[in-house]
Amino acid sequence: MKIEIRLRDLLEKNNLDHHGVIRQIAGDPSVGVNRHTIAKFYNNSVKNVSLDAIGKICEWLSVQGVPPDDLPGALFGTRQSELWQAIAMQRGVTIYMGEYRQIEPPMAGWRWISRRDAAVAANFVQELSNAKEIGPSPPQVHFEYVPFRFDTTIYDVTKTPLVDDIKKAKKLFSQMKATSSHHTSILIGSQRVNYLQEFFVADLFGCIPFSQAEKNPVVPFYLVYRDIDRKVASCFGGVKNPYHRNDNAVPGIHYLSKQGWIVCPWKENKLDVGLIITLRDPGTEAIVIAVFGFSGRATDTVGKQLLLSKDRFWSSLVNVKGKEVGIFICPFELDQNNRDDEDEDLRIKKLDIISLDEKILKKYLR
Numbered sequence: 324m325k326i327e328i329r330l331r332d333l334l335e336k337n338n339l340d341h342h343g344v345i346r347q348i349a350g351d352p353s354v355g356v357n358r359h360t361i362a363k364f365y366n367n368s369v370k371n372v373s374l375d376a377i378g379k380i381c382e383w384l385s386v387q388g389v390p391p392d393d394l395p396g397a398l399f400g401t402r403q404s405e406l407w408q409a410i411a412m413q414r415g416v417t418i419y420m421g422e423y424r425q426i427e428p429p430m431a432g433w434r435w436i437s438r439r440d441a442a443v444a445a446n447f448v449q450e451l452s453n454a455k456e457i458g459p460s461p462p463q464v465h466f467e468y469v470p471f472r473f474d475t476t477i478y479d480v481t482k483t484p485l486v487d488d489i490k491k492a493k494k495l496f497s498q499m500k501a502t503s504s505h506h507t508s509i510l511i512g513s514q515r516v517n518y519l520q521e522f523f524v525a526d527l528f529g530c531i532p533f534s535q536a537e538k539n540p541v542v543p544f545y546l547v548y549r550d551i552d553r554k555v556a557s558c559f560g561g562v563k564n565p566y567h568r569n570d571n572a573v574p575g576i577h578y579l580s581k582q583g584w585i586v587c588p589w590k591e592n593k594l595d596v597g598l599i600i601t602l603r604d605p606g607t608e609a610i611v612i613a614v615f616g617f618s619g620r621a622t623d624t625v626g627k628q629l630l631l632s633k634d635r636f637w638s639s640l641v642n643v644k645g646k647e648v649g650i651f652i653c654p655f656e657l658d659q660n661n662r663d664d665e666d667e668d669l670r671i672k673k674l675d676i677i678s679l680d681e682k683i684l685k686k687y688l689r
Contacts, residue, residue: 327400328372330364330380331606331645337389353386354379366645367605406601406629406637407450410610415463416451416507417499418444421517422468436468439619440511443626447509450630462507469495469519485556489533492518496526503609512622513546513615515555523613527602527648529689530558540566543579543679543687544598544652546617547572549589576617578652579683587654587677589617592669596654597625601636603647624671625653632676641681643688650679 334340345365349358356376363369364380381394389397410416420440444466452461471488496519499508514521525532530541533556546560554562563572565584575588576596587596597616603609614629616622629636640647655674 327605328364328367328369329398329400329605331366332400332608333384333389333397334365335606337384337387339384339387339389348380348383351383354383356380366642368642368645406633409603409637410451410507411460411462413462413507413608413610414505415465416509417465417467417502418447418509418511419467419469419495419499419517419519420444421512421519422470423516424470424472434468434470437512437516437619437622439616439623440516442623443511443614444509446626446630467495469517471516471518485533488518492522493532495519496522500526503604503611504607505609507610507612510611510613511615511626513617514557514560515546515548515553517615520613520615521555521557523611524600525558527600527689528558528687532558534558535561536566538566540579541687543683544650545577547574547577547586549574574617576652576654578677578679579687580680581682587652592657592659594654594656595621595624596652597621597628599625599629599636599649599651599653601640601649601651603640604645605647606645620668621653621655624655624674628653628674628676635676639678641684643685648684648688650684652677652679 331340334344345358345361348354349356349361354361356379360369360373360376361380364376377395377398381391381398384394385391420436422434422436424434448464451464469492471485471492499519510517510520510523512520514524521532524542528542530536535556535558542559544559545565546557547564548554548560548562564570564586565577573586573588575586575594576598577584577586579585587594589595595616595618597614600611600613602611612629614622614626616625636649636651640649653674653676656672657669658672659669
């Protein structure tokens with residue numbers, strides 16, 4: 324269990340949170356605490372708590388109308404060590420999945436979602452309904468579908484009009500951010516099938532969605548597509564190795580480390596890889612979880628791993644600019660010998676969980 328400073332949340336609750344509030348508190352002669360320290364309290368990034376500073380902040384809050392009886396207790400909070408228990412304390416959960424719409428006859432206009440994505444969503448709903456894990460009052464779960472047109476005759480989507488699909492995804496992303504306070508958003512599927520994922524990653528790293536940076540990396544992970552994949556323009560994906568590396572393109576997920584780019588390759592029925600992003604904003608209590616794989620099989624696999632290794636994806640987050648973020652690359656090996664018949668899925672032989680380096684995260688996150 325982690326102790327938190329909830330100055331930002333307390334200010335917001337009492338209608339005191341506004342642009343310049345940190346400077347206002349620090350500038351009050353009665354406080355006498357420098358602006359950088361106040362900012363650390365505001366962003367829940369202070370490591371050594373000064374009782375003197377807490378006392379002066381409480382005095383300032385009481386003058387502004389915060390009930391003295393609520394202080395200093397309202398300044399402190401705790402975070403559940405279990406991810407799904409933390410989600411259970413939210414007002415609601417929204418699960419976002421990509422929705423295919425085939426545009427060529429004879430099934431023009433039909434809509435459906437990936438079987439693998441649906442399986443991940445079903446497992447999450449089951450976990451959120453488990454009274455032993457969640458308690459007697461599970462959160463309300465809602466579903467939103469992010470549409471994209473699918474033409475089986477066109478793989479290079481960069482050459483087809485995506486304007487309407489992108490516009491709808493952008494609207495959904497704006498709605499997601501507007502309702503994020505005390506709410507959990509779960510995004511399932513890669514940017515090739517869930518365009519909301521593209522907006523989320525672009526927002527996280529301060530870049531333009533559906534557009535790759537010209538020179539230097541802006542996102543520290545990258546999906547290199549296979550020949551059979553739809554070539555969706557992306558800020559973290561494409562047909563070549565990331566950022567003009569001249570070696571032969573290797574399908575899979577590439578990520579940045581202290582040693583440079585590392586590749587977790589995809590090899591049919593042998594190797595696959597997925598990625599999980601966990602984000603928490605202590606100020607708004609918002610939680611965002613992104614789950615996607617290089618393939619549909621990988622999305623299903625890392626979704627199950629999220630349920631099996633709950634603490635692993637929740638207890639080791641990095642505090643960056645007032646938010647707690649974790650990005651985890653999950654390469655795994657498939658066991659071709661452990662299958663009873665050809666229709667049965669291959670079993671997982673070995674799965675690793677690689678946390679993106681803290682310095683890398685702090686360099687690229689915005």
